Amino acid sequence: AFAPSFSAKKHTALNAALMQDQTGQSSLDPAVIAKYADLPFPKDCILAEYVWVDAVGNTRSKTRTLDASKAKSVDSLPKWNFDGSSTDQAPGDDSEVILRPCRIFKDPFRPRSDGVDNILVMCDTYTPQGEPIPSNTRAKAMESFEGNDDQEVWFGLEQEFTLFNLDQKTPLGWPEGGMPSRPQGPYYCSVGPENNFGRMITDSLYKACLYAGITISGTNGEVMPGQQEYQVGPCVGIDAGDQLMMSRYILQRVCEDFQVYCTLHPKPIVEGEWNGAGMHTNVSTKKMREEGGLEDIKQAIYKLGAKHAEHIAIYGEGNELRLTGAYETASIDQFCYGVANRGASIRIGRDTEAEGKGYFEDRRPSSNADPYLVTGKIMGTIMEDVDV
Numbered sequence: 001a002f003a004p005s006f007s008a009k010k011h012t013a014l015n016a017a018l019m020q021d022q023t024g025q026s027s028l029d030p031a032v033i034a035k036y037a038d039l040p041f042p043k044d045c046i047l048a049e050y051v052w053v054d055a056v057g058n059t060r061s062k063t064r065t066l067d068a069s070k071a072k073s074v075d076s077l078p079k080w081n082f083d084g085s086s087t088d089q090a091p092g093d094d095s096e097v098i099l100r101p102c103r104i105f106k107d108p109f110r111p112r113s114d115g116v117d118n119i120l121v122m123c124d125t126y127t128p129q130g131e132p133i134p135s136n137t138r139a140k141a142m143e144s145f146e147g148n149d150d151q152e153v154w155f156g157l158e159q160e161f162t163l164f165n166l167d168q169k170t171p172l173g174w175p176e177g178g179m180p181s182r183p184q185g186p187y188y189c190s191v192g193p194e195n196n197f198g199r200m201i202t203d204s205l206y207k208a209c210l211y212a213g214i215t216i217s218g219t220n221g222e223v224m225p226g227q228q229e230y231q232v233g234p235c236v237g238i239d240a241g242d243q244l245m246m247s248r249y250i251l252q253r254v255c256e257d258f259q260v261y262c263t264l265h266p267k268p269i270v271e272g273e274w275n276g277a278g279m280h281t282n283v284s285t286k287k288m289r290e291e292g293g294l295e296d297i298k299q300a301i302y303k304l305g306a307k308h309a310e311h312i313a314i315y316g317e318g319n320e321l322r323l324t325g326a327y328e329t330a331s332i333d334q335f336c337y338g339v340a341n342r343g344a345s346i347r348i349g350r351d352t353e354a355e356g357k358g359y360f361e362d363r364r365p366s367s368n369a370d371p372y373l374v375t376g377k378i379m380g381t382i383m384e385d386v387d388v
């Protein structure tokens, strides 16, 4: 059975009703769309798409026209606001949520050829009094990162995702109402029309992320048919969260274009022998990357083990369906680590062990986990002064 996406949970009926309208979009003659897309932009202004994270962890956005000179840095961009009562992020009688620009990317969906860039702006969210609102997990994460620049912490985030037809029931490549005739095995890193479903989406995402200025380091087909992965990183500190969140926005926009439904649910198919979806989080500090760094990695793993439950609590909704101890996961209530062990909570790579320095992989976060919470929590835990 299909476990509805955490994001679509409340709106499944509505979405199902909308599908009929949406399929109409793809039948538009591309020449008609091109007529408008090819119009030149006025040189003195740009379009800025302000993106933020909503109450359930999805991205939302709206656009404004700005004087081109305003787009030089996040500090020169104006703050903006939105109606928080429409997103469950503010009460109706005091509905304004303030958007504060944090990070600028190039907009891959509105390219222009005059040497000026339209932009995507990753924002976080505040009350008019200047307090972060409860869903502003970026502000929480900043508490762990601030003052720790000298650690030069890097994160590499592996984002797995699952593609469905617009019915939200049938993964790409699956027969309607049934299961693939062949079990898992041929689909991971696959080629061929019988094995790889959705490659054009992953490839388009890759190109769009590169254009935007996201440090996307690779992609691959995943173990379950219809599942894919891309990796963002290594990114330094809070930038990992900003980049991953913007990459998720781009993923949803690409899927909008392809008219394919994408879910970040950690166990989109619960019946049968199918892998779930994670957001493996690779971590290193400057010391871990230097001679003898393996000792620092082991200390960090010790500290992470002592706080296993606290980490699991913020590693994603529905993760208990995925972390069963099977399908390349460790059980949710056990902490263990190992070299090259994909059934462990934390994996140390062979290269890292052989060289005595490098990084470790926290395999526990689920695909829908909040990257700000995950990176901030790891940073907080490994920076603690604990006798080990």
Ligand code: ADP
Binding pocket: 154, 155, 156, 157, 158, 217, 218, 231, 232, 233, 234, 280, 282, 283, 284, 289, 358, 359, 361
């Ligand atoms: P896996 O073998 O688990 O599938 P991937 O190749 O999918 O690993 O992802 C590894 C991620 O780790 C990449 O995003 C990569 O950029 C990142 N990474 C590489 N070196 C480091 C490092 N020293 N610290 C943190 N992340 C790193």
Ligand code: MN
Binding pocket: none
């Ligand atoms: Mn309005």
Ligand code: MN
Binding pocket: 158, 229
């Ligand atoms: Mn990977």
Ligand code: MN
Binding pocket: 158, 160, 222, 229
């Ligand atoms: Mn993977």
Ligand code: MN
Binding pocket: 158, 280, 361
């Ligand atoms: Mn991995």
